[in-house]
Amino acid sequence: MQSAPPHDKEAQRLKELLRLEVLDTEDDLILDELTELASHICGTPISLISLIDFDRQWFKSRVGLAAHETPRELAFCAHAILQDDVFEVPNALEDKRFFDNPLVTDDPDIRFYAGAPLVTRNGLPIGTLCVIDKQPRHLNTGQKRALEILAHQVIGQLELRLNYKKLQRVDKEREKIFSVIGHDLRSPFTSVLGFAKRLSQKSHELSPEKTQDLANGVWSSALQVYQVLEELMQWTQQRIGRTHSDPKVRLISPMIDESIRFLNDGFLLKKITCVNQIQSDVSLLVDSAIFKTIIRNILANAIKYSPIQGKIEITFEAQENVGVVIIEDQGQGVPTHLLGQLFNDSVTSTPDTSGEIGTGIGLSLCAELVATQNGKIWVDPDYTQGARIKIQFPMQ
Structure with missing residues (x-):
């Protein structure tokens, strides 16, 4: 034969x-x-x-x-x-x-x-x-x-x-975008308008403490609007093929520090401590823009579900030919029934520490972007103090 x-x-x-x-x-x-x-x-x-x-x-x-x-x-x-x-x-x-x-x-x-x-x-x-x-x-x-x-x-x-x-997927994605606009953007916009209206109409009779509370409310809601818009833009660009990957061996600690600075307002607002413990000489085979987008989205999600004065820690594990970036928080954790499907497009996010419910675009976006880097992303099922996200990338 x-x-x-x-x-x-x-x-x-x-x-x-x-x-x-x-x-x-x-x-x-x-x-x-x-x-x-x-x-x-x-x-x-x-x-x-x-x-x-x-x-x-x-x-x-x-x-x-x-x-x-x-x-x-x-x-x-x-x-x-x-x-x-x-x-x-x-x-x-x-x-x-x-x-x-x-x-x-x-x-x-x-x-x-x-x-x-x-x-x-x-x-x-x-x-x-x-x-x-x-x-x-x-x-x-x-x-x-x-x-x-x-x-x-x-x-x-x-x-x-x-x-x-493809047409069916386009219809599904269009519905997702309208869902984001209708809920994730409308709700914080309504809060911004409400807080701003009270400040405008009652500023002369409010105590400094109450004025500060209302200003923090405007800040928090505006930050939420910005983060949702950022996710929506990244998600849309990925869907229409405008996110191109150029993986090279790069030092990752500086990119993580940059992502932490980008989200500094969110950390300040909830008095959250974020610690990057990855050594300065650790490198992975990644596209810098895509890597930072992934880290920003996971960190933004950690902020969302962390308690006031919580802590977020970023560490690294080296394995054979791959490296794993680990982001863990002290928040609500991931429900057991969602552990295996958290990064699926069909999963709707749970209420955050303020009671808000998002559409989960950031997590499904992360899964897609990690795949473009020949990587994997998953939740550590053994971590019970909050959520521990592991993201694996090639090292060479």
């Missing part, structure tokens, strides 16, 4: 396959009908839409075959994606590449195979539309052409489905 060599653009080909978001998805009626039509036109009992993954061929649609996938080294289709035209094997028993293939010597007893490459708009083959028979045979010119046309239709359907998914 001769397994097919990798495609000469294998990395790009696999990336293109992942782009279509089709692997391991549910059956699709339209694609099943195209597969059935291929089997009918070519007069074969078996027809498949086969996608060639890293180590397997996975069947998006199948007629006459129960299996959902087979190892890539056995796949006829792995040979077919190396061809520009329909790849045909008239009799597998007489072909030195396939005569001892388990798919030939055992079920499904392949004798005849013909596969038309599924070539995407970027010119890369992700799999085939293939027909199989247990008897040796040939396709005529018309059948080959029909198989090619149906393969084009399969690609068209995959692209349509991807675009539909």
